[in-house]
Amino acid sequence: MNRFAELLDRLVLTPSRNGKLTLLTDYFRSVEDPDRGLALAAITGDLNIAAVKPAMLRALVVERMDPVLFGYSYDYVGDLAETVSLVWPQPQGHIPNQVPTLAEVVGKLQAASRSDGPKVLARLLDDASISARFAIIKLVTGGLRIGVSARLAKQALADLGKVDVAEIEELWHGLTPPYTELFAWLEGRAEKPKSAALALFRPVMLSNAVDDGDLEKLDPADYAAEWKWDGIRVQAVCEGSVRRLYSRTGDDVSGAFPDLAAAMTFEAALDGELLVGDPREATGTFSDLQQRLNRKSVSPKIQQQYPAFMRCYDALQINGEDLRTLPFAERRKHLEAFVKTLDPSRFDLSPLVAFRDWETLERLRQAPPHPIIEGVMLKRWDSPYLAGRPKGPWFKWKRDPHTIDAVLMYAQRGHGKRSSFYSDYTFGVWSGPEGSEELVPVGKAYFGFTDEELREIDKYVRENTIERFGPVRSVRADRRNGLVLEVAFEGLNRSTRHKSGVAMRFPRISRLRWDKPAAEADRIETLQALLD
Amino acid sequence: MRASDLLKSRPEGLYCPPGDFFIDPVRPVERALITHGHSDHARSGHRSVLATQETLDIMGLRYGEDFAGTTQAAALGETLDINGVAVTFHPAGHVLGSAQICVEHKGMRIVASGDYKRQKDATCLPFEPIRCDVFITEATFGLPVFRHPPDHEEIARVLKSAAQFPERSHLIGAYALGKAQRVMRLLRDAGYDRPIYIHGALAKLSEYYQSQGIDLGVLEPATVETGSKADFAGAIVVGPPSAFADRWARRFPDPISCFASGWMRIRQRAKQGGVELPLIISDHADWDELIITIKETGAEEIWVTHGREEALVRWCELEGIAARPLHLVGYEDEGD
Numbered sequence: 001m002n003r004f005a006e007l008l009d010r011l012v013l014t015p016s017r018n019g020k021l022t023l024l025t026d027y028f029r030s031v032e033d034p035d036r037g038l039a040l041a042a043i044t045g046d047l048n049i050a051a052v053k054p055a056m057l058r059a060l061v062v063e064r065m066d067p068v069l070f071g072y073s074y075d076y077v078g079d080l081a082e083t084v085s086l087v088w089p090q091p092q093g094h095i096p097n098q099v100p101t102l103a104e105v106v107g108k109l110q111a112a113s114r115s116d117g118p119k120v121l122a123r124l125l126d127d128a129s130i131s132a133r134f135a136i137i138k139l140v141t142g143g144l145r146i147g148v149s150a151r152l153a154k155q156a157l158a159d160l161g162k163v164d165v166a167e168i169e170e171l172w173h174g175l176t177p178p179y180t181e182l183f184a185w186l187e188g189r190a191e192k193p194k195s196a197a198l199a200l201f202r203p204v205m206l207s208n209a210v211d212d213g214d215l216e217k218l219d220p221a222d223y224a225a226e227w228k229w230d231g232i233r234v235q236a237v238c239e240g241s242v243r244r245l246y247s248r249t250g251d252d253v254s255g256a257f258p259d260l261a262a263a264m265t266f267e268a269a270l271d272g273e274l275l276v277g278d279p280r281e282a283t284g285t286f287s288d289l290q291q292r293l294n295r296k297s298v299s300p301k302i303q304q305q306y307p308a309f310m311r312c313y314d315a316l317q318i319n320g321e322d323l324r325t326l327p328f329a330e331r332r333k334h335l336e337a338f339v340k341t342l343d344p345s346r347f348d349l350s351p352l353v354a355f356r357d358w359e360t361l362e363r364l365r366q367a368p369p370h371p372i373i374e375g376v377m378l379k380r381w382d383s384p385y386l387a388g389r390p391k392g393p394w395f396k397w398k399r400d401p402h403t404i405d406a407v408l409m410y411a412q413r414g415h416g417k418r419s420s421f422y423s424d425y426t427f428g429v430w431s432g433p434e435g436s437e438e439l440v441p442v443g444k445a446y447f448g449f450t451d452e453e454l455r456e457i458d459k460y461v462r463e464n465t466i467e468r469f470g471p472v473r474s475v476r477a478d479r480r481n482g483l484v485l486e487v488a489f490e491g492l493n494r495s496t497r498h499k500s501g502v503a504m505r506f507p508r509i510s511r512l513r514w515d516k517p518a519a520e521a522d523r524i525e526t527l528q529a530l531l532d
Numbered sequence: 533m534r535a536s537d538l539l540k541s542r543p544e545g546l547y548c549p550p551g552d553f554f555i556d557p558v559r560p561v562e563r564a565l566i567t568h569g570h571s572d573h574a575r576s577g578h579r580s581v582l583a584t585q586e587t588l589d590i591m592g593l594r595y596g597e598d599f600a601g602t603t604q605a606a607a608l609g610e611t612l613d614i615n616g617v618a619v620t621f622h623p624a625g626h627v628l629g630s631a632q633i634c635v636e637h638k639g640m641r642i643v644a645s646g647d648y649k650r651q652k653d654a655t656c657l658p659f660e661p662i663r664c665d666v667f668i669t670e671a672t673f674g675l676p677v678f679r680h681p682p683d684h685e686e687i688a689r690v691l692k693s694a695a696q697f698p699e700r701s702h703l704i705g706a707y708a709l710g711k712a713q714r715v716m717r718l719l720r721d722a723g724y725d726r727p728i729y730i731h732g733a734l735a736k737l738s739e740y741y742q743s744q745g746i747d748l749g750v751l752e753p754a755t756v757e758t759g760s761k762a763d764f765a766g767a768i769v770v771g772p773p774s775a776f777a778d779r780w781a782r783r784f785p786d787p788i789s790c791f792a793s794g795w796m797r798i799r800q801r802a803k804q805g806g807v808e809l810p811l812i813i814s815d816h817a818d819w820d821e822l823i824i825t826i827k828e829t830g831a832e833e834i835w836v837t838h839g840r841e842e843a844l845v846r847w848c849e850l851e852g853i854a855a856r857p858l859h860l861v862g863y864e865d866e867g868d
Contacts, residue, residue: 006689012799013808019697019788026696065676066850072843073677077798086677086797130679419800 003031004039004102005131008138011146020148024156028183035102037178040157042139044150046177049109050117052140054080060122064089078419081141085134088125100127103178105136150249151388161186166387169203173250199242201235201250202269202316202324203387207377207394214395215358223378224328225353225361228396229273229311230286230374230491232293236260236310237269237317245274256298260308263346268338271314271385272350275372276306279348283311285371286505287493287531312339313350313377316385324385328393331385365397374490375399401488402530403510404429404522407439408483411461413471414446421454422461422473425509427485431500431524439477440500440524445487448508457483457512482518486511492530502527533638535666535833538617541860546644546668550637551617553582555644565606565619567646568630569594569709582606582614584621586629586744590709593736606631608657624648625659626815627710628741634662642666643829649814650821651683654721655714655746659825667831668858671839672816673794680794680818686811687718690790693809694768701764701784702809705773705791708733710815712770713741715792716748718813719768729754729764731771731780754783773805794818823847 007027014020028036041047061084062070070087077083100108105124112120121140125133138144151165154172158165163186171193175182184190233248243264245254254261257274276284276292284306291306292298315335316324323331332352339349353376355361365376375398383393406427414423424446428439449457460475460483467474476482488510495503502524539548545557553563560577567573567583569590574583576595581588585605592599606612606621608631613619621631624646632645643664650659673680694702706712712734719728727750730738735753742748754769764784773791775781791807794814802810817825822844826834834855836844841857848855 010693010809013802013810015806015808019808022696066846068846069676069843072840072846073675076675076840077677078800082799083677086679130681 001100001102001105001132001135002129003027004035004042005129005135007039008135008144008146009131011148017152020152021156021159024148024153025160028156028160033180033183034178037180037183038102038106040153040179041177042144043146043148043153045143047106047139049106049139049142050112050114051142052117052121054141056118057081057084057137057141060084060118060125061088075419078415081134081137084125085130085137088133091126094126099129099132100124106139109136109140157182157186161188166203167192169387170200173201173246198239199237199244201237201244201246203250204233204235204248204271205314205385205387205394206248206389207396208389208391210378210395210397218378220355220357220361222380222382223395224332224381225355226313226350226377226379227353227368227370227373228375228377228398229275229350230372231273231275231289231311233271234274234310235269235271235316236264238264238266256292256295257308258298259303260310260346263343266338266342267319268315269317270310270312270335270338270347271316272310272312274308274310276308278307278345279309279311280344283370283372286491289372290493307345309346309348311348311350314385327382327384328379329381361397365399368399373399401490401506401510402492403486403488404442404526405484405513405516405520406442406487407477407518407521408457408461408475408485409439409441409477411457411473411475418454421458423454423458425457425485427487428477429500429522429524429527430519437479437519437523442498442500442502442524442527443487443489443504443507445485445507445509448488448510449512453509453512477518479519480517482521484513484516484518484521485509486513492527494531500524500527502531533640535640535642538635538637538640539642539644539666539668541858546858546860548617548635551614551619551635553614553617555633555635556646563614564600565633566591567624567633567644568626570627570647570707573646576600580604582612582619584608584629584631587631589740590629590737593740594709622660622662623657625650625653625656628656628713628744628746630656632659632662634664640665642668643831644668645670645825647672647816648825649817650825651680651814653683653714653815654717655710655741661825661828663830665831666833666835667826667829668835668837669822669826669844670816671822671836671841671844673814673818674822674836674840674844676819676843678794678797678818679820680797680812680814683714683718683813684722686792686813687715687722690719690768690809690811691722691724693788694766697788698766700786700788701767701769703776703781703784703787703789704768704770704811705776705789705793705807706770706813708772709737711792711813712772713738713746713748714815715770715811715813716751717746720747720749724768725749726768727752729767729769731769731775733772733775734770754780826853 010023073087074083108120124136154168155165157168181193185192235246237244244252245261247253276288288306315331318334318338339347378395380393406429408425409428410426411422412424414421426441426444428441430437431440432438461473464476465473466476487507489504489507491505493503539546544554544559544561546555553565554561555565556567556573557564562579564578565582569587574591576599579601581600582604588603608621611618611620618636620634624630624632626647632643634643641664643662647670648659706715716728730751788808790809790811792811792813794816795801796810796812834848835858837858837860845855
């Protein structure tokens, strides 16, 4: 356990990719099974442990120490997991016999029932050192957040075994923790594990955003353009009797889309976007798509109202033939022919967008024919299908974000390095008849500003507080007084949870409008016009 | 006699009216008693200074021989009479020469501990708890989150990292007086026998430590003249933290920045400072040491100075010990 804890401590503070890889490969080389495999699963997010809520963690600790002292401590540190790991009082006279292994810790956590989970956790914390406590809390609160992607962990494995990372990606979804057969192969003690399972996930190819000046260096003739659909990237794989619909990270999402999965009666691996509607008639908006997301079960009514379909844009394999090494132009021909043979209510082809030069494409990008299009994709005609995010072959060129001018209403203290600043802002726009306008909150943003701007807003909040509720301050905001924030966002959904009836996607502060009078901020009607 | 008549806070520092002297004054005064050589406690320009010989030597090295009108060395454990007030210096375990100052008058005994720690430190004498009526404690790390691990474990992490990244150099930031020498000594105790490269700001004080019988092994100046960048591959370099942002630091190959300080307990602190390998090595008492020391002094009243007074005062309240913050100006609460 202590070696895992030490690894986490180092990874959090190591900025360079190479440094992280060295730490990871050294760990995998020096730690035995099954601990190293469990650590790997924890990093890649494949470790299944029932989550513990922060409130429960807090309750456990204040049973054991003065709540006032805990409060001072949490205020100072700003991170709950870290605070608890530091202040957790070791029971009087309690000396653990030996440090538990990661496998023992994981075993106990996995075996714990919902009701005795807190007790099991408390006992583990009693036995652990400070950094081990931090690691345990990270395991049970979900999400290590140590700046290591699953991809980087797999690269470390590739370095360990001196193999290509694509080989590991291919195998990955047929393997389960603690990956002993994988390590045996990487250390040359066993054959490569057979991808015995059918319909495995193929690592997807990702694109880079177009940066200033990128396009000038590229020849439009080298690239195909497609619309960029704002749905969910999926991979539909059918081999033999096995059909799987994967998310872009390789999670099996077939269960959430039984209607689409039922139509997957082919032998192929296709890459595309999941959308709702009937592709022959109309494509649904993002709000429609939302009806199908994050649901535990999908009722027949919802399936009927919002049928899922796949808009295909690449073919990785067709009838047993791996197409990934072919150039995009070739794969596209295979794909066009193949999609014609599929159920037209569930599969269609993402059309190519013809363009002569970048200016033409820019005009098309600015005025897309459907609200669920968020830009264009550029794909080099001669590019093979490569796992990961290689620079050059694929670009995404997104539509510029929407912006509105809103008024700052509430500010909340941040956490971590911003724990002493008011850094989370709720903002509103005007609503109601002329003469009796009121601000209605429409969203919350906590980034997009510089450190310098943060200090300025923080000062403004402190000087213009009218009420305080715990960590939240209500800021003076009326027709004559108030700070106008230009907020950028990617899109807008209807919301029944918010009083304003709208919810923003990915809002962030794009500019501070110190110059703009509060009364001139936007009205709710401006936002409502963006819906649909 | 009331404790507040024996010692009280004044803008110049902690003042003893019957003895007419100050302890660690921050402005020039007639008579100063000084606990240790850190610059926020030991300033130059006083008419007369009473401190341990080591503290006087250190002040001489830092400010030049004429740092005070007259000086007098205080022997540890020996009681002196200053205008009828009995004054005794006792070791504080903070840095070489550091002392607590016990002041006694008409049956009232107050111990001003200055900065102190309880962890073992081969570069100075260990802290001795002194029974007293009022104990004045620092609270630099006065929060239950501050728990310093054993220092040898921290040093082991540097050595492990040096083995893991042999092509890079390890830059350890450590305050020039006390921490730097303690880190070097810990490296030696852990069996590290290669030369340690030091920044120029550490040279005089390290030499002084060596002259006092504290063996730091072979120290080499970390200057480019002594060799090329490649010569520092795998090297351990010690310097003041301020030098790391400087051009000085650019001479080392892909350095791993380490910082030896009690503040390194908090990840965000390390992250903000761009520290890759935080070493939790402190010359101040951590939370557990503070509360055990308060208990051991048997003091009925605790005055809490520089640092996070509120938490320690709260703890005393819960324990039924009278406590109050003692507001002294001019001490840097971050000097670890």
